[in-house]
Amino acid sequence: MRLFPGKIPVIAKEIATILVRDGDIEVADKATLEELELDLQAVLKEYLRVERELVEQAKDYLQEHGLPYSDFGKAMKVVAEGREFGRGEDAIDYLTAQAIGCFMQSAHVEEIYADDATLNRKMRAVLRKHMSEGQDVEREVRARMRNIEEGSREWEVEFQRLREEIQRKKGLE
Numbered sequence: 001m002r003l004f005p006g007k008i009p010v011i012a013k014e015i016a017t018i019l020v021r022d023g024d025i026e027v028a029d030k031a032t033l034e035e036l037e038l039d040l041q042a043v044l045k046e047y048l049r050v051e052r053e054l055v056e057q058a059k060d061y062l063q064e065h066g067l068p069y070s071d072f073g074k075a076m077k078v079v080a081e082g083r084e085f086g087r088g089e090d091a092i093d094y095l096t097a098q099a100i101g102c103f104m105q106s107a108h109v110e111e112i113y114a115d116d117a118t119l120n121r122k123m124r125a126v127l128r129k130h131m132s133e134g135q136d137v138e139r140e141v142r143a144r145m146r147n148i149e150e151g152s153r154e155w156e157v158e159f160q161r162l163r164e165e166i167q168r169k170k171g172l173e
Helices: 005-021 030-065 068-082 090-105 114-131 133-145 153-170
Strands: none
Touching: 005 030, 005 114, 030 068, 030 090, 090 114, 133 153
16 A cells, blocks of 8 residues: 555545535535645645655665665564554554544534544545555556566666656656
8 A cells, every 4th residue: 555645635635525525524614625635635745754754764774784675674664663653554544543633633624523433434445545556556567577686776776767657657646
């Protein structure tokens, strides 16, 4: 599961629209609904910012411990757990918890009628739908890279290049 910057406005609009339409959250008017969407976008953008920060910390961890780049996933797990940051499947739980906290604090939410479980379920469906596109991109990239040894520096550079190219073509950046 991966959150793409290009999907943030779409995800925020869909979540806000569903929750308001279903009467789970009350906002004053259409302008306030748009402000709620911006609040949700801020939550999602902060997730991406922290994720980028953790990637840098994981790289530093590898260098400090003299580990090969093939251990990047393990290093990322260590760094993310230290910050109680949700990745992979846990990213959705993390994001829904952050969004619910945002609703509680937001001046744009007049009332919350649904319980956390209901809000969680509805947001999870939207997030899962949009974040699963990352799996399709990764499968496509891996299919193109069969001739390069995984874990090598060449593999990492080519993987990143191809992923960015495919994301651009699909409008996910």
